[in-house]
Amino acid sequence: MRARTxxxxxxxxxxxxxxxxxxxxxxxxxxxxxxxVMIFAIAAVSLNLILxxxxxxxxxxxxxxGVGGYSVGILAFYGIHNGWLQWAVAILGSALVxxxxxxxxxxxxxxxxxxxxxxFTQMLYYLGxxxxxxxxxxxxxxxxxxxxSGLVDLADPLAFYYLVLVLLLACMYLVHRVVHSRFGMVIRxxxxxxxxxxxxxxxxxxYQLAAFVIAGAMCGLAGALLANHTAYIAPAFMDWTRSxxxxxxxxxxxxxxxxxxxxxxxxxxxxxxxxxxWTQHWQVIVGPxxxxxxxxxxxxxxxxxxxxxxx
Amino acid sequence: VNLILLFEQALxxxxxxxxxxxxxxxxxxxxxIMNLVNLAHGSLYMxxxxxxxxxxxxxxxxPLGVLLGLLGTLVVGMLVEVIALRTLYxxxxxxxxxxxxGLILFFNExxxxxxxxxxxxxxxxxxxxGFIEIIPGSIYPVYRALVIGVGLxxxxxxxxxxxxxxxxxxxxxxxxxxTMVAALGINIRLLYTVVFGFGAALxxxxxxxxxxxxxxxxxxxxxxxxxxxxxxxxxGIGSIRGALVGALIVGMVDTLGRAFLKPLLGxxxxxxxxxxxxxxxxxxxxxLLMAVVLAVRPAGLFPAKx
Numbered sequence: 180m181r182a183r184t185x186x187x188x189x190x191x192x193x194x195x196x197x198x199x200x201x202x203x204x205x206x207x208x209x210x211x212x213x214x215x216v217m218i219f220a221i222a223a224v225s226l227n228l229i230l231x232x233x234x235x236x237x238x239x240x241x242x243x244x245g246v247g248g249y250s251v252g253i254l255a256f257y258g259i260h261n262g263w264l265q266w267a268v269a270i271l272g273s274a275l276v277x278x279x280x281x282x283x284x285x286x287x288x289x290x291x292x293x294x295x296x297x298x299f300t301q302m303l304y305y306l307g308x309x310x311x312x313x314x315x316x317x318x319x320x321x322x323x324x325x326x327x328s329g330l331v332d333l334a335d336p337l338a339f340y341y342l343v344l345v346l347l348l349a350c351m352y353l354v355h356r357v358v359h360s361r362f363g364m365v366i367r368x369x370x371x372x373x374x375x376x377x378x379x380x381x382x383x384x385x386y387q388l389a390a391f392v393i394a395g396a397m398c399g400l401a402g403a404l405l406a407n408h409t410a411y412i413a414p415a416f417m418d419w420t421r422s423x424x425x426x427x428x429x430x431x432x433x434x435x436x437x438x439x440x441x442x443x444x445x446x447x448x449x450x451x452x453x454x455x456x457w458t459q460h461w462q463v464i465v466g467p468x469x470x471x472x473x474x475x476x477x478x479x480x481x482x483x484x485x486x487x488x489x490x
Numbered sequence: 491v492n493l494i495l496l497f498e499q500a501l502x503x504x505x506x507x508x509x510x511x512x513x514x515x516x517x518x519x520x521x522x523i524m525n526l527v528n529l530a531h532g533s534l535y536m537x538x539x540x541x542x543x544x545x546x547x548x549x550x551x552x553p554l555g556v557l558l559g560l561l562g563t564l565v566v567g568m569l570v571e572v573i574a575l576r577t578l579y580x581x582x583x584x585x586x587x588x589x590x591x592g593l594i595l596f597f598n599e600x601x602x603x604x605x606x607x608x609x610x611x612x613x614x615x616x617x618x619x620g621f622i623e624i625i626p627g628s629i630y631p632v633y634r635a636l637v638i639g640v641g642l643x644x645x646x647x648x649x650x651x652x653x654x655x656x657x658x659x660x661x662x663x664x665x666x667x668x669t670m671v672a673a674l675g676i677n678i679r680l681l682y683t684v685v686f687g688f689g690a691a692l693x694x695x696x697x698x699x700x701x702x703x704x705x706x707x708x709x710x711x712x713x714x715x716x717x718x719x720x721x722x723x724x725x726g727i728g729s730i731r732g733a734l735v736g737a738l739i740v741g742m743v744d745t746l747g748r749a750f751l752k753p754l755l756g757x758x759x760x761x762x763x764x765x766x767x768x769x770x771x772x773x774x775x776x777x778l779l780m781a782v783v784l785a786v787r788p789a790g791l792f793p794a795k796x
Contacts, residue, residue, distance in 0.1 A: 236584045283781050286788055290527050290583055290727060294719040295784065301716045302777035309770040419716065423591045430588055460603050466596030470574060473581075473589045 182485040187438050194344055198337050210340055211408075216448045217343045218404045221350050223428040223440035225397035228354050230426065231434035232363065233390050234370030235285065238293045239300030240425050242280070243273040243395045245307060245417030247402020252321055252412035253313060262325030262333075269403035270396045276303075277395025281388045300417055307414030318413025321406055333407050343404055347441065350397055355437050357393065366390050431472055433479025442480040494628045499749045500742065501624070505634045507741025508641025512696035513718040514725070514733035515648055516689030522728035523665045524682055526575060527583050529590040531693050531718070532711025533597035534570075538563040538694025539701040539710065540601055543612050552615045559698045560691055567690020571683050579682070598708045609705035637699050644695065645734060652730060661685060665728070717744070720780045726790025735791060740776050747775040 194213065201209040222244060229235040250269035259265070284295040308316045324333040333339045357363050368376040369383035376383060406412045415421075424447065432443025450468075454461030517531045542559030549555050574593060578586050614633055621629040652658040660681055663671045672678040697711070704710065717740060725736025752768030759767070783791065 230584075236587065238587065283784055287784065290521065291723060291788075293527065293583060293587055294723050295780070298716060298720050298723065298777055298780060302774050305773035306770055309773050310766070312766070419712065420591075420595075423588075427588055427591070430584070460599050462595040463599035463603065466592040466594070466599065469592030469595065470589045473585050473592070474577060 186484055190438070191348070198340055207336070210336055212448070212452060214336075214340050214343050214408060216445050217347045217441075218401050218408055219425065219428065219448060220441040220444035221343075221347050221401040221404065222398045222425050223432070223444045224347070224350050224354055225394040225401065226425050227429045227434065227436075227440040228357065228397075229387075229390050229394045230429055231436070231439070232358050232370065233366045233387055235387060235391065236289075236293050236426075237284075237296045237391070237394075238419070238422050238426065239280065239296035239298075240394075240398055241417045241419070241421035242300040242303050243277060243398035244402035244405055244421065245303055245414070246273045246276050247399035247404075248406035248412040248416045249307065249313065249402075250399070251325060251403045251406040252319055255321055255323055255325075256313065256319065260323045260326045262327040265325050266400065266403045269399045271399075273399025273402065274392050274396035277392045278388070281391035281395070285384060285388045285391055297419060297422065300422055301419060304414050304417040304419070307417060314413070316414060318411060318415070321410045321412060324407045324410065325403070339407070343408075346400065346404070350400075351437055351441065353397070357390075362386060362389070427469055431476075431479055433481030436479070436481035438484075439479050439481035446480060494625075495749075497625060497628055498630060499746055501630055501634070501638070502749075503742035503745035504738070505638050505641075505741070506745050507738040508638055508645070509696045509700060510714070510718055510721050510741050511645060511734050511737035512641060512692045513714060514721045514737050515645070515730055516692040517718060518722055518725075518728055518730065518733045519661070520686060520689045521722075523661060523668075523685055524579050526579055527586045527590065528575070528689075529587060529715065530570065530593035530597065531689070532713075532715030533594050534563055534567055534690045534693040534711070535697035535700070535714060536597065536601060536706075536708070536711035537566050538691075538697030539706045540605060540610075541566075541694070542698035543610055543701060543706055544605075546612065552618070556698060560694055563694025563697070564687045564691040567694075568683050568687040570690075571686040575686070576679070576682070594712065597711075602708045605708075607708055609707040610701075612701045612706065614702050633702060637703075640695075640699065644692070648692075648730065657684075717776065720776050722790075723780055724783045724790055726793040729790075729792045732790055732792030739779070743779055744772075744776050747772040751775070 194217075197213055198210050201207055201213075222240065225243075226237065226240045229237055247269035250272045251265045254260075254265045254268060280296065280299045284292055284299070287295060307313075307318075313319050327333070331338050331342050333342070358367070365376065365381050365383065365386045368381065369387060373383055402416065405416065428443035428447050429440045430443070431446055432441065433439030451461060451465060454464055458464075513531065513535060516534075517528060520526050520528050520531075538559055541562040542555055545558035545562070546552055546555030549558065570593065574589065578589055581589075618633045618636065620632045622632050622635060624630050624635070650658075652661060660671065660676060664676075664678060664681055664685075668678055671681075696714075700706075700710070700714070721733060721736040721740045723736075724739060725732030725734070748769075751772045752764055755764035755768050755771070758764075787793075
């Protein structure tokens with residue numbers, strides 16, 4: 180456990196030191212790449228709460244990236260640039276959408292749950308495409324980033340970078356606390372043996388639904404960050420391959436581990452970036468890599484770290 | 491209401507429905523028997539469309555091209571089963587979803603490497619380009635009518651094979667207890683490969699028939715795949731009858747919604763509002779329908795007995 184904590188601490192230090200290092204070697208691009216990685220890490224951390232700890236295989240997590248992103252974009256479209264308001268709407272809006280989708284889908288199990296979460300996300304995707312007002316298929320630009328009354332300036336790449344880092348750590352801490360609370364015990368119990376958790380008096384549904392909503396809200400925050408990061412919002416935020424990628428990040432990093440999703444996000448996006456620099460057909464390589472990692476790399480990256488299963 | 495327009499759109503809905511059924515039947519068979527969630531089913535649809543386009547160009551004959559395209563998809567399906575999917579049967583659904591998601595990325599990109607990303611348009615032979623008069627005053631494209639016919643015939647054949655033949659008996663037995671079937675001396679691995687190839691060929695058939703109607707392009711399979719999921723959720727998973735009913739409902743609702751929702755809304759709200767809300771609502775209609783069905787019958791309309 181000591182060694183593991185040390186390694187994870189070193190990772191945080193590296194992330195803290197990355198921007199000056201990147202500037203020093205004259206590659207400011209890496210700041211942007213890492214910021215993107217950390218935003219997706221927040222999405223993956225949120226998915227891990229329901230997928231890793233709760234056993235709910237949601238194939239629609241990108242929906243909340245979209246809801247969060249469009250919340251920021253639509254408010255900005257009407258001239259409301261107050262970041263507190265935008266992000267609050269992003270988080271609450273995602274929570275509401277997660278509640279509606281979850282209320283129907285959490286009742287179902289297994290393959291049904293997978294297909295339903297996927298289908299509802301696709302519905303939102305088509306909604307984004309068909310609303311011409313907000314750019315339809317092409318999406319819309321975010322001309323002014325979220326304003327935080329001089330507290331943080333998102334137009335400053337470094338300030339934005341450190342804000343994302345702080346939020347990522349906060350989300351990881353939050354999920355850690357949730358999972359190890361009494362509430363989290365019920366979630367994990369329902370995953371390992373639903374019949375038994377019912378027998379001792381816990382109907383899993385309200386707990387799982389609450390976890391589903393928390394995860395959605397957290398991913399909504401990632402969506403608000405992503406909109407500011409790319410200065411652009413499009414239905415592609417909610418593309419079903421996005422959901423698949425977030426899911427793969429969780430599995431690649433290691434399900435039900437604190438650091439796994441962030442490691443997975445880092446590994447997948449950096450590999451994608453490297454391959455994309457090498458060939459435009461990088462997906463023809465990523466696809467088989469994905470299959471191989473599912474078949475042979477069951478414990479994920481976090482499983483390579485020393486220490487217990489749960490970090 | 492213009493009755494002739496309604497009739498034509500209903501036929502279009504039927505045509506879309508039978509294509510959804512061909513996809514859903516294969517997917518639900520594979521799930522029911524091997525307990526495998528195959529996201530790459532849409533890729534086989536795409537492979538069928540592309541192989542047929544290539545084979546028609548190569549042979550210069552449409553029927554021959556279709557035959558080669560079908561056989562090709564069957565072979566590709568069996569190869570995928572033997573190489574990648576066979577090891578996944580014992581895994582949980584999460585692993586299956588991810589691995590077949592990887593297959594989709596691979597196939598989409600492979601197709602883009604071979605044929606490019608631009609959409610291909612296939613030309614039909616002249617005898618399929620005409621129109622027929624089904625009811626007086628209404629003409630309908632021969633090709634779409636043929637698609638409906640082929641879909642219905644294949645559906646009937648499928649019913650016959652599954653309920654009346656020895657292969658169908660094995661399929662049903664394998665679905666209810668695979669260990670027992672294996673213990674009785676049936677080569678269950680071979681059976682799985684055959685069933686998978688069978689499902690792949692059905693997807694390929696849907697894809698090659700879709701080619702001349704919609705665009706043939708990388709990623710075409712996923713658009714229909716997610717609609718097929720809606721079909722299966724509505725119909726009840728693992729049930730061919732459910733797949734048929736679900737497919738026809740979804741095909742009709744989607745087609746009629748896109749055609750008539752906007753003018754219909756125009757009666758109730760202002761025309762500009764209907765102009766904006768109509769297409770948005772039409773594209774969400776089948777998903778809303780799915781939500782309603784799930785709220786009333788969580789296991790779908792025709793849940794398979796297990």
